[in-house]
Amino acid sequence: MEHILLRHRDIPNINQLDVYMQHGGFEAFKKVVTTMKPEEVVEEVFKSGLRGRGGAGFPTGLKWRFIDKNNSPRYVVANADESEPGTFKDREIMEGNPFQFFEGVMICAYAVGANAAYNYMRGEFWELAYVLDARIADMEKAGLLGENLFGTDFSLRIYNHLGAGAYICGEETALLESLEGKLGQPRLRPPFPPSFGLYGKPTIVNNVETLANVPKIIENGWEWYKSIGTDKSPGPKIFSLSGNVEKPGNYELPLGSTFRELIYEHGGGITGGRAIKAIMPAGASSAIIVANDKALDTPMDYEQVQNVGSLLGSASIIVMDETVSMDWLVQKTLHFFEHESCGKCTPCREGTYWMTHLVDDFVDGGAGVEKVELLYDVARQIEGKCLCALGEFSIQAVLTGIERFPDDWKEKTLKSEAPVTA
Amino acid sequence: MNTFLDKYNDEIQSILAKYPEDQKRSAVMPLLYLAQREKMYVSEKDMGEIGEVLGLDSTEVGSIVGFYTLYYDKADGRTRIQVCTDLPCALRGADAFAAGICERLGIKLGETTPDGKVTVEGVMCLAACDKAPMFQVQNGDGLSYHENQTVESAMELIEKLK
Ligand SMILES: Cc1cc2nc3c(=O)[nH]c(=O)nc-3n(C[C@H](O)[C@H](O)[C@H](O)COP(=O)(O)O)c2cc1C
Ligand code: SF4
Ligand code: FES
Numbered sequence: 001m002e003h004i005l006l007r008h009r010d011i012p013n014i015n016q017l018d019v020y021m022q023h024g025g026f027e028a029f030k031k032v033v034t035t036m037k038p039e040e041v042v043e044e045v046f047k048s049g050l051r052g053r054g055g056a057g058f059p060t061g062l063k064w065r066f067i068d069k070n071n072s073p074r075y076v077v078a079n080a081d082e083s084e085p086g087t088f089k090d091r092e093i094m095e096g097n098p099f100q101f102f103e104g105v106m107i108c109a110y111a112v113g114a115n116a117a118y119n120y121m122r123g124e125f126w127e128l129a130y131v132l133d134a135r136i137a138d139m140e141k142a143g144l145l146g147e148n149l150f151g152t153d154f155s156l157r158i159y160n161h162l163g164a165g166a167y168i169c170g171e172e173t174a175l176l177e178s179l180e181g182k183l184g185q186p187r188l189r190p191p192f193p194p195s196f197g198l199y200g201k202p203t204i205v206n207n208v209e210t211l212a213n214v215p216k217i218i219e220n221g222w223e224w225y226k227s228i229g230t231d232k233s234p235g236p237k238i239f240s241l242s243g244n245v246e247k248p249g250n251y252e253l254p255l256g257s258t259f260r261e262l263i264y265e266h267g268g269g270i271t272g273g274r275a276i277k278a279i280m281p282a283g284a285s286s287a288i289i290v291a292n293d294k295a296l297d298t299p300m301d302y303e304q305v306q307n308v309g310s311l312l313g314s315a316s317i318i319v320m321d322e323t324v325s326m327d328w329l330v331q332k333t334l335h336f337f338e339h340e341s342c343g344k345c346t347p348c349r350e351g352t353y354w355m356t357h358l359v360d361d362f363v364d365g366g367a368g369v370e371k372v373e374l375l376y377d378v379a380r381q382i383e384g385k386c387l388c389a390l391g392e393f394s395i396q397a398v399l400t401g402i403e404r405f406p407d408d409w410k411e412k413t414l415k416s417e418a419p420v421t422a
Numbered sequence: 423m424n425t426f427l428d429k430y431n432d433e434i435q436s437i438l439a440k441y442p443e444d445q446k447r448s449a450v451m452p453l454l455y456l457a458q459r460e461k462m463y464v465s466e467k468d469m470g471e472i473g474e475v476l477g478l479d480s481t482e483v484g485s486i487v488g489f490y491t492l493y494y495d496k497a498d499g500r501t502r503i504q505v506c507t508d509l510p511c512a513l514r515g516a517d518a519f520a521a522g523i524c525e526r527l528g529i530k531l532g533e534t535t536p537d538g539k540v541t542v543e544g545v546m547c548l549a550a551c552d553k554a555p556m557f558q559v560q561n562g563d564g565l566s567y568h569e570n571q572t573v574e575s576a577m578e579l580i581e582k583l584k
Binding site for chain 1: 485491558
């Protein structure tokens with residue numbers, strides 16, 4: 001199947017402006033600016049059923065409808081923070097097919113009446129940011145960005161902005177704080193960004209992959225888009241596949257493809273022909289799925305992954321084979337969340353600290369199972385008490401790792417072995 | 423006198439131009455990267471001068487330096503080798519890879535070589551999980567990725583950087 005998002009895999013050099021334009025690039029942008037009303041663009045995207053690819057799956061057109069038209073200036077902010085362990089799709093889009101992403105940003109800006117857009121990238125995308133600065137300059141030179149585009153009164157500028165190493169800045173309100181030059185800590189919500197966003201002005205925050213879908217929706221129409229994927233989760237999705245598989249990488253498949261197809265047909269199966277044990281479908285933030293036949297045959301879309309007790313999230317599919325012990329895994333995820341907690345609220349800040357100590361004691365220190373019981377209790381106490389979803393994410397692996405894999409938490413006399421990785 | 427402003431005036435002006443005139447504060451992160459360029463950390467003096475440019479208190483600038491992991495307020499190794507040891511990479515041998523590099527350099531993870539040139543540390547996911555083992559190199563000039571590495575290939579590069 002031809003790629004809709006990862007088009008650089010079919011078309012060499014599509015990351016060059018002339019090549020992108022030879023393949024229909026910016027036709028959709030030109031079409032909306034010169035022939036469509038902003039509201040018509042919003043309705044087209046709404047009808048396509050596109051849902052946010054950043055994790056929450058919120059309907060994109062609905063978010064755009066919420067923009068406060070009575071306040072200005074308005075902004076579009078692309079979320080290119082991509083820091084969830086196991087997620088590496090936005091980076092590939094921005095490297096391989098950057099203009100399609102930027103065209104999505106531009107169509108969104110027109111639809112909500114924004115004249116400035118920021119692309120907030122994680123600081124580690126430093127080299128990429130310089131390349132994208134040059135791409136933006138190319139678009140300015142070609143008259144695709146700037147004043148009075150296509151002879152209309154619509155003007156638009158895009159700016160790249162680098163973060164500096166903080167997972168929490170992927171959370172949209174923390175991202176906005178960070179972009180304002182403050183500590184990247186989440187805001188209390190409501191109000192939500194479409195009414196109170198960057199500098200307190202109406203702002204649309206969308207994920208890179210979400211925006212990359214938009215030009216294709218305009219080009220081919222919402223009916224076409226809706227015919228891909230499942231009824232409630234339409235469209236293509238990039239699945240980032242990592243862990244103990246033969247061929248890790250990004251795979252663009254229709255939403256609703258099964259775990260089995262992804263892992264065995266595309267990913268080449270488990271490394272060394274070992275047996276599969278567990279799957280985390282949403283990166284380190286996932287509830288861990290026991291990889292039995294029922295789970296493997298589950299279609300990956302926003303609804304059906306819930307049937308096996310987890311969430312699709314950003315579709316960062318981490319696969320664990322039979323040699324991986326869940327106590328070791330939970331130690332890894334807790335170290336991540338303890339490091340990334342922004343410290344704004346006590347249950348998350350203190351909770352991730354204590355959970356990390358408890359799991360360290362058990363895994364490295366030879367402490368007894370009573371530490372595991374305590375770990376479980378602390379996780380339960382954090383539940384539902386945090387200001388943002390990070391706190392909630394931090395307990396997913398703990399709770400499900402203990403509940404669903406009880407054998408991995410037996411009393412041990414020796415230090416846990418790291419899994420076989422060769 | 424503001425030596426930071428004098429030294430980087432053109433770059434500072436083009437950074438400020440990206441943000442609305444009454445929202446200069448947004449430039450604090452790019453300016454911190456600029457201050458870090460030559461010596462790989464931000465000094466108290468830099469913080470004060472950046473504050474002056476943006477109309478911020480130097481303690482506010484300091485709190486930004488403290489919050490984000492890619493800024494440093496003291497001199498360690500001029501070059502940081504940041505090996506991703508997060509879950510997906512660890513499933514593909516990242517811990518052993520990091521230990522291998524450290525052994526060759528005669529240091530522990532998180533330490534700096536005795537000549538003060540290289541610090542090796544374990545870091546969280548860098549969005550390159552399918553290309554483990556991998557690390558990034560951070561020095562004053564910025565960051566670069568090195569993917570699908572072996573201890574051998576990494577050591578070769580580290581020797582060149584030293
Ligand atoms: C802790 C945390 C981290 C997040 N990280 C990201 C991220 O790296 N990229 C992203 O697009 N969304 C991330 N999100 C989701 C954003 O808050 C937001 O929902 C998203 O950018 C909206 O865009 P979408 O509707 O296009 O998905 C994160 C959320 C939380 C709570
Ligand atoms: S839940 Fe954690 S990350 Fe979120 S605001 Fe509270 S302390 Fe910060
Ligand atoms: S876990 Fe190492 S790059 Fe993602």
